[in-house]
Each structure stands twice: as structure tokens, then as C-alpha cells.
Amino acid sequence: MIDPQLLRKTPQLVADRLAVRGLTLDQETLAALEAERKIWQTKTEQLQAERNRISKSIGKAKASGESVDELLASVAGLGKQLDEAAQQLQQVQQRWDDFTLALPNLPDGSVPAGNSDADNKLLRDWGTPRGLDFEPLDHVDLGAGLAGLDFETAADIAGSRFVVMTGQVARLHRALAQFMLDLHTADHGYEEIYTPYLVNAKSLQGTGQLPKFEEDLFAVSDDYYLIPTAEVPVTNWAAGQILAVEHLPKRFVAHTPCFRREAGSYGRDTRGMIRQHQFDKVELVWLSRPEDSWNALETLTGHAEQVLQKLDLPYRVVNLCGGDLGFSAAKTYDLEVWLPSQKTYREISSCSNFLDFQARRMQARWRDPETGKPALLHTINGSGVAVGRALVAVLENYQQADGSVAVPTVLQPYMGGLEILAPTAAT
């Protein structure tokens, strides 16, 4: 949520910042709501003050045995007036909340303007795509040759955008997740965390998926939603908390499945594992002091990059433009990994600083020793990295002319020392 003070006092500044996303702030509605709020809040509080005053004197009069009839008469019509004013106030506040909860975060000054990924800014790249002296297969064909990826069976069991992994490929998928968890806990100092995969609406509002993006989520009965990312349960770990400064920054790593409706992406990436309803992701989450969050974003992004570097996968880093920025993010770096079959870089990690946007929604605070007062935390997160897409990248980048796939050195300990995934006849 955008700081309400900022919205009230400097709406033009907010409007200018939102324009970087290609959004127009409805300042008229905002001003009207604010004016109305002021009227009803003043009126309500005046009536409340009066009621409190008279009620107090009734108490005193009774205690000293005086008659209270006159006082009771003076308060007679008050209740009704108060109810009315309070109701009006609540209504205006509700409309204000609906309005502001639907406003995305303000992009940082370093976010390039633009509407599409064409406007994203390339920051750096790492590694060089292998020169292949054969026509590369995509992961679907490679996975079929290894008898390890089966989209048809998954479609029968569940539907489109699911996969069944078996044998060596299933193990490689697990090896990737294990490798990432070990790297982040042992080398990068994260605390491992296991969380619910079903969450309530409040948590989703906290991180910003609700109320605006319900159509992207799988809702199950009993008011639960399947998590679209571990960001939701992990960040909400701090919801309603006031953390002591010595616990900051709090840094979590979680390996979870993620579930997304992918509504509105009907024609896109229909082949293969790139865009699935269910995929695994290793997620990095920081809860930090406000002054630390920009450094945190750089550090966290570096940790995600380490995964790709150790896997020796060529990638590049881009600074997302305003139009490509997620709802809650103030700034996002995407890591894009090289896919030989598509001869292009595809997103495999997204690292964002949310500043206090999520923290304000979920009331995640820390106690600032300078002031002794609670203050909003900053939240930062990023994939470190998407496991399904990492599997795709490994299969495609490590493929050999005969359809076999070399196992990256760092994964071999997780594969019982296996160095090559060999094509197998399907069962």
C-alpha cells in the first residue's frame, strides 16, 4: 500500500511516479474521497467526544447519589446521530481502502519508463552460449528421449500445463532444488523455512496478490488459496509482528511448489515446462531495515546469480521497466537464462525490492532503537531460482548430439555421482 500521507499531501508526486508504469492516478476521486472523509471523521469524533463527556458525568453523578435524569435526557438523540455519522465515515473509509489497495507500488527513480519488455534495460550478462555443431532439441524432446518428462500422462491425470517427471529427470529436478537450498543456507547464510502451501486471503492481501489478482490464483474450498509463490507465506511470517533490530535482516530460503492459474496467457508457452500450473521454486526473502533494502536487493540478486554461475548457465540481468513491474515491486531485476532451443534468454528469476509497500499492508514492523518506536520493515525477495525452468535450462544447455545430457558438476553429488543422463527406451 502506498503511504496514505503521501497520497493525501502530495498526490501529484504519486501520480508522476505511477505514470512510469503507464498508469493515470484518478486524482479527482482521491480528492473527493479525502474531502468527504474529513467531514465525517470530524463529525463522528465530535459526537463521540460529547457522548464520552456526558457518560462520564453520569457516572460521577450516580456515584455521588445525584439525579441523572437531566443528563440522560441531554444524551437522548446523540446515539442516533453518532450511528449515522459513524456509518458514513465507515463507508468513505471502505471506498478509500478499496481505492488504495488497488494502487500498485511507486516505481523507484532508477526504473526505466516503458510499456513492454522491449523497454527493459540490460544491465549485464554472464557466460557465453555454447556453440553447438548440431541442431539443439528442446527440453520436451530431450525429456521424452530420456523417458523422464511426460506431458501427455500429466494431461490425462490433471490437464494441460502439468508435467509428470520420472526416473533420472525427476531426480535431477530434486537435485536442483537440494543444491539451491544447500547453497543458500551454507554459503549465503539463509535460514531454511517450511511453510503452508495453502494460505488465507489476508496473507495474499498482505503481499499484494489480492484484491486485484484473484483470477491468477487457485482458490480451494474453505477459504484457502494455493500459494502462487513462497513469497506469500514467507513474507507474511512477519505480518503483525514487531521485530527486534538484532534479528534484522531476517533472511529466509524456502523450497515450495507454486500454483498459478495462468489466466490470460492462453496461447503462450503452451509447449513444455516453461509455463505450468504447478512448478517448484526456491525463494529468497529478506525482511530488512529501510536503510538496508537497496543493498539487500543487490546482494539477493547476486545470490540468485550464484546458482546460475555454479550451474554454468549463461544468463543476463535486466532492470524491468515500469510497465513490466509487478504490482507490489518498487524495482525488479529479472535473471534470464539462455535456452538454446529458443535461441533466446528466458526469465528464471525475479528479484524485487518492495520497500514498505507489503509491510504496510501486513503491518510488519520493527522497533527502531533510535526512536524507540515501531516502524515499517522493508521486504525484498527473489527466486533463487525457479526449479522447473532451471531443469529446462540444464537439459537444453547440457545436451549432447546423441540426445544425452551431461550432469552439471555441482549436481553430481546429488545424483549419486552420475555424470550423464542417457537416452532410455520409454516404458
Added chain:
RNA sequence: GGAGAGGUGGCUGAGUGGUCGAAAGCACUGGUCUUGAAAACCAGCGACGGGCAACCGUCCCAGGGUUCGAAUCCCUGCCUCUCCGCCA
């Protein structure tokens, strides 16, 4: 699933209709003492909203209700704990 107990400030915990935003302790902050620290003693110390301010309002899990007045009484929901049953 059955039976019971309970949700109060950063924490523990008192408070069962009227100066209660809430006792006490811990923690924290400042001071005295000390070479320094600890201990002891003294003082301060909730959050949120509105207002230039004085100040006002709201908040004792959440939502309703009763009342001039609710932390306190009533209803509903959520959550936690204990015992039994079942179970990975």
C-alpha cells in the same frame, strides 16, 4: 470428531458495567552510585488516526448486539491450549 479452558501493551499477567488505555513484574530508555560493568535505587515508557497546535478520537482476537457508558454482559466467527478418539 467428542469434552473442557482461554485469547489483555514487546513479553508474563491482574482487571467481571462508570476518572481503565488498562495494576504488577520483566524488557527497554534516562539518571544516581561505580575506575568500568553488574546489582541496587529514582524516573520515564502502548499503538494507530485526525489536527499547525492545544487537544480530540479509536484500539484489551474479529464482527455484531445490550447500555447514557463495555476489556468487563449477550450472540457469531477465528485462533490457541488440555484431555479423549482417530491418524502420516
